[in-house]
Amino acid sequence: MPFDLGATVRLTADCLDPDGTLITAASAAVTVTLPDGTTAAPAAAETTVPGRYRADYVTAVPGRHTVRWIWDEPAHAYTDVFDVQEAAPPAILSLADAKAHLNIPADSHGDDGEVRFWNAATTRAVEYFTGPIVPRTITEDHPGRAAPVVVLRYTPVLDLVAVQAVRDGSTAYDVDTLDVNPTTGEVTLPGGGVLRGPLRFTYRAGRTVVAENISAGARIILQHLWLTQRAGRRGGLPGGGQDYSVSEPIPGLGYAIPNRALNLLEPDRLPPGVE
Incomplete structure (x- = not known):
């Protein structure tokens, strides 16, 4: 771990x-x-x-x-x-919440490392469908062609931190002079015109509030992964095999995600072709 x-x-x-x-x-x-x-x-x-x-x-x-x-x-x-791991590794669920959902006593710490590992894997799985949930800073480069719109790769966008020239790191655009669509990640000049690069964008993406359906979906995925790795051991919910079944593979993730979790994440699922 x-x-x-x-x-x-x-x-x-x-x-x-x-x-x-x-x-x-x-x-x-x-x-x-x-x-x-x-x-x-x-x-x-x-x-x-x-x-x-x-x-x-x-x-x-x-x-x-x-x-x-x-x-x-x-x-x-x-x-x-x-x-x-990072000083502040992304995790949708706290260790306390994850243990409570797995029916592990709060004062029992023998499985903490394993719970944290599967909690991190759960977060990655959820964000595969929804985009960033846990706020983080992202830096990415975009090619040099002039364009009226630059689309950031990860949404939702919380705020734009800096836009620099890739070649020398100088400030290319004052972020206060740019418009950012938090849902689509589109960056534009308010008065029109084109953005000229290559440009390096630094921004924060994620959600300040985690909706209940996302939190619930994360709990189901965590439970599913926990049960599949610990057959016959404690920590599972009675009847969990039926509740968390996976009837068909999910593109990109195979049988790792239960259908019930996918149903819960559907309202916040990324459109096709959007990261």
Whole structure:
């Protein structure tokens, strides 16, 4: 499961001899390669179990990290990865709401990491149909041809932050002089005329209020994903198999989304061809 930005990741690995037996090495080193290509070398130490080593690394940037262990005498190596999520990862449901819907007691924390993972997957699934729900800042480039309208790729648009020239980053248009249609994402000049680029638009997209049908659809998707991954374990609602059934594949998502959730999301579904 992804780690929170700023959290300490306890890295563990076993030094094995050629026969696959745990063994104490003469030296041990671990290197963490960050998403930007820089590296860190947290101190590695043997635990109370001979041949088993650990190191603590404090996360500093979001993204995929690679971990490389090297031992000497005997020579052994091990590579692993871990992910660090954004400081404010998008999620339609809070952890408390997600646990309540899955009938997990609020004071039970053993499944929190897994619930958060499937909650994030649920958010992505909902936004596949509706566009951004959780507000976020988006930066995108548009080609250089002159046009009376530039259509931003993600809606609904909350506000336009900046419009810059792609070549040098200078301000191309004052955002206060532009009109933005929050529903369609269309950017125009109020008095007419054309926008000349290439242009880099920075804007915020999402919703300040999440409608009940979207929240309900998210809960159904979360429940469905939770049940399919935890067959026979606790956390499901009685009769959930029928309530959350998927009778036919959905283009782009297969059988991941129950039809009942899709029905709830229909009023806010993006028009064909709109992201």
